[in-house]
Amino acid sequence: MMNDLNRLGLSEARDTLKRGDATAVDLTRSCLAAIEAAGALNAVAHLSAEIALDRARAADARLAQGDAPDLCGVPIGVKDMFCTKGVPTQAASRILEGFVPDYESTVTQKLADAGAVMLGKLNMDEFAMGASNETSVHGPVVSPWRRGGDTEALSPGGSSGGSAAAVAADLCLAATGTDTAGSIRLPAAFCGITGLKPTWGRCSRWGMIALASSLDQAGPMVKSVRDAAIMLAAMAGHDPKDSTSSDRAVPDYEAALGASVAGRTIGIPREYRTDSLTGEVDELWQKGAAILRDAGAKVVEISLPHTQYALPAYHVIAPAEASSNLARYDGVRFGYRARLAPGDSVNDMYDKTRAEGFGHEVQRRLMFGTYMLSAECYDSHYERARKLRRLVRGDFDSAFAGGVDAILTPTAASAAFALGAHTGDDPVQMFENDLFTVPANLAGLPAISLPGGQDGAGLPLGLQLIGRPWAEDDLLNLAFVLEAGAGFVAKPERWW
Template sequence: MSELTKMKIGEARDALRKGEVTSVELTEACLSAIDAADALGAFVHKTPDLALDMARAADAKRGPDAPSLNGIPLGIKDLFCTKGVASQAASKILDGFKPEYESTVTTQLFERGAVMLGKLNMDEFAMGSSNETSTYGNAVNPWRKGNSDEALTPGGSSGGSAAAVAADLCLGATGTDTGGSIRQPAAFTGITGIKPTYGRCSRWGIIAFASSLDQAGPMAKDVRDAAILLEAMCGHDPKDSTSADLAVPDFEAMLTGDIKGKTIGIPREYRMDGMPEEIETLWSQGADMLRDAGARIVDISLPHTRYALPAYYVIAPAEASSNLARYDGVRYGRRAKLAQGDGITEMYEKTRAEGFGPEVQRRVMVGTYVLSAGFYDAYYNRARKVRTLIKRDFEEVFADGVDAILTPATPSAAFPLGMEMDDPVQMYLNDVFTVTVNLAGLPGISVPAGTDATGLPLGLQLIGRPWEEGDLLNTAYALERASGFVAKPDRWW
């Protein structure tokens, strides 16, 4: 593998501006790495011709004043609509769909000179925690457990993005996070992923799962790269009614590493029964690292945390059942073959039965159930009230002077593919530390901070105040520097 693909975005940006490397050279190195890594199942729609055209255009305008992402090769999650390029949300029901428009986030990245290498694998419609519900097949974690050759999950739903960044197939990638789908795969693959405050990144042109929870964000090799990418992805968009009309700060410039006087909360409710000792130890070490960096560590309470998973798995499927009603075989995507005499009802039924995988069908059924006349108040309205209480917990903690909250990112290291697919509830428990952040609309970041006994990466999560991603990134930067995590997976693919 070329050393060029191992570059971080910040390093590549500086090298491109100085003329030490060209975007075409960087892009060709990434394309070669991608072609040699089919075993990872990360890239599902390769766009080499488009990538080289974009790279040549970037080289034509390079120089000291070029935009921050000019010539930087990125992977784009298959949930983002990309004009003229297949955008399927990893679902059979969108087979052959090539949008005539570009999502706002990818538009902003490309306006800043970024190069698209292709589309990345994911769980179908972003519903999953292991990247095993994709119509393309599984994405595979580039990390292995000790000397074992057992295939591990890269996490989900942004599993392809995580695997591609960790394996140095691209310099960074886009992800989306509805209940932890950036932070959990980042933790499983030893990279950095941030979910910004709800409304910070436009959702326009991103295929919807649960509209009040979905948020785009970057997946990168370190905190600085995440800051560079996030700044390009953020901004007000009049096409998205939930987009915040707020100025976007220079996140990279805020990375000083100085957190003296900051108050970091440790929520007692996140100490779950059965939590592996390695996770508990890493969490304690993370608190010590931040304390040594000058922060004040305090115990806090988020009393409604225990209700977060049940509330999430009512609200998210309810919104999904509504959003996914549009996939009916009429206007775009897959249409089932009909028997003679079949009418429009049969077309809907057959198309949706063929097009949606089992996990999507399960969540649509659950969502339809909790929204039905007899159960709306018992389930959906009650879950919305719980969500308000969870949000209030965070507001009270921040009002008491806490600047950020430190928690584990996941309840375990990456697990073997196939291990939890038979038990959906066990799979849902992977989101136990992350869903509260989506329910409250807060920013959260996962930073690799250590490894388990078998050498697999483990991540810590920092949760920040709304709209204060710069401050959160700086705290994460201090944690990153203190932990000194530099491990990379051994190449087996």
Template sequence: MGELNKLGLAQARDALRAGETTSKELTEACLGAIDAAGALNAFVHHTPDLAMERAAAADARLQGDSEAPAMCGLPIGIKDLFCTKGVPSQAASRILEGFRPEYESTVSQNLADAGAVMLGKLNMDEFAMGSSNETSVYGNAVNPWRRGNDDAQLTPGGSSGGSAAAVAADLCLAATGTDTGGSIRQPAAFTGTVGIKPTYGRCSRWGIVAFASSLDQAGPMTKSVRDAAIMLEAMCGHDPKDSTSADLAVPNFEAALTGDIRGKKIGIPREYRMDGMPEEIETLWQDGIAMMRDAGAEIVDISLPHTKYALPAYYVIAPAEASSNLARYDGVRYGHRAQLAPGDGITEMYEKTRAEGFGAEVQRRVMVGTYVLSAGFYDAYYNRARKVRALIKKDFDDVFAAGVDCILTPATPSAAFGLGEMIDADPIQMYLNDVFTVTVNLAGLPGIAVPTGQDARGLPLGLQLIGRPWEEADLLSSAYALERAAGFVAKPEKWW
């Protein structure tokens, strides 16, 4: 076969079953691609020995088990937010320097049990706080795409930027990501890949370093919708260790990929037409609407009236939960501890450790979160944001109750921007990257980004489909129809 690392999950699975390749060969191809792609800074903790060990075990399993799971023998990357036993798990933060967990996150354990091969840990924004992968202690992850002949380095998006870059550059067949306000879907759109955030509670959060516990959700980042269906099924499942994990059967998502959307109602929310939205995003959206209509869907205009409050509500709730979750990082039990001066006490140790260990964006959000939870402002900010969140969820509930099957929107307000172009500007400008995605997290809904076109400079652009709760199978089938209609096959030219 050709370059094995360029295969998707479905193609590689079928090749393994047909005896055309082995997991060992697939893994070696990916490890070689990783070694040659240092310029992308996507993989930050390499585990080649563990990968080859798991590949050998997968090959043995495939030989003796005709019913081996679909993910068996397939090499993937794991975002650094997932705790992996014996392997550094830092959440891209200095404060977790040297932390090697003695346990495995439920999602990465599910993938390992299914026979998936972990190639290493992937770059990300520190504690998943960012939209450009520029807040990482490891340095920036770099998008494999370029703007025409321009050599400027572009962001792969965030926070799952390393995952997106690795999949787009064929360093792995797929990767895990997490999505708190768009951190799977935005990087997928920036890199021409597919990313799905499942319904809140579909994937266990146990063993994933927490950012905002009521918003965080793990999901796959892949090269196609079919691959997303295969990997999501392996990641999902009820977990008694996570009180928010849903005790629901996991469907066969791949079997649901009929792509038949005749008679489906696709909602187009009028509130997503933002002032100043680039014309190419509007054109992409209109093209997507036409594709869905041509595939037999009924297009209906809908209203989600509280959309305009989503971003401010999100940036109250998420920092509030972050300030609570990050209080545990104090330099006492694990991770970084500051050097103390003579006479320093425990208060100075906390202060110096957290000042040294947390980056500027994390510090900003912890301070915002602590402020909105403080006695004088709790009702004015946090409680009000929670009420707005309930109204946003009701908007979606009303639309779905009226018979809409899924909602089509842009995934991002632009194509990938240059590294350094926004990080030093007003942080609010960076936060606006999440404008189309945060509503999905606030309402706990499933959402998927699908690459559907390119801008004038050749950069990928994506559309987002939002589904009913727990109906990922239906959402994936609609995404499959969109993917087939768009026919997006572009890949970045190799420069790294």
């Protein structure tokens, strides 16, 4: 048996298993041992070791028969936003305490059908509301990265911080994430991994706990662009249970890798050069442009003039949709129910349950969203935000119509920040982390973050590529070229 099997990438594990150099059970045990030793990261919310080993044994039997799918026997983690049959699904919230679904989300069912081995459910911000993974009922996830010579705990990014930390620390070979404003891409950048948000509608949302339905999208969080291509192929596809799911054919994403990018046009949006951008991130951005230029692509400056309205529009639309989606959590049918006093009414039960079951950040956003949908604010705020959203989408449409094939930006303005750094009285500080990622969500576009380099303290920095709608194959190929040119191979130095 090989040592450190948990350190393999998804594609490497696939090839190892098919050669017979290791078994799925070997891989799974290696990951379970790594999880057991990584309690300090708090990345795993619900471990499902016995289910994982059962699936690994079934995968080994399937591999022995030959012609097994690419993911067969590969241990993965699942963000606790996906309903999983027989395994607690809590969305990191007290209000879903004790909820064990009797059904499986479409995405996790597809992965299971492909033979993937689910190790457990990964920690996250409560109901995916956060950019630092500090709002979870399970406590914050701690990044496996630290600044050189420093022991200060850093944020892994949010809301898919548990997924990013688990992949970066080799607790699993890949993980699912969800992205509503950058919740796959920001943690990927902070933790030095690759994260892909597909086009809205490419992956089914059925069985995925909803935050903002017109923005949410599932995607892979992995160790390389090739791994993203392999995992997306298994996750994507039409689902009749999701009316917003696209019936477009799913390409062979891995086969698209390695094609020439000569003649491709890459846009550099001038509006993304903000005051918050650190010099190191700006330098990395220029390096990314140079890599693509050297590979034969044409790099041009473009304008996305309504970028400044993306974040304000998002923070009206998303809480409003969350207010509607989370109204169902009331303590009646499942989950947490507050202890009631004699004489309490049904309304008292609702009020107490939601007050005790939701954390402060979720409460704040739900109250704000409810207010945005009120008669007083609907036209002046909510409808105006929807109009601004159309303008943001129109900017991208114009760029693509003008011949741009993809858009290169930083993923975040800086490297990871310390836990607790943005938990003061001003929530806008935290919102600014989504500045470069949220426009792609408003426009429904595919976007990928990959590690491009490190800052002076040794922390990873991410580059983002935003692609044309439904063109994940082209986007992945461009990212593959960028990845090769950047040559990022750094791993966090183990301290946990």
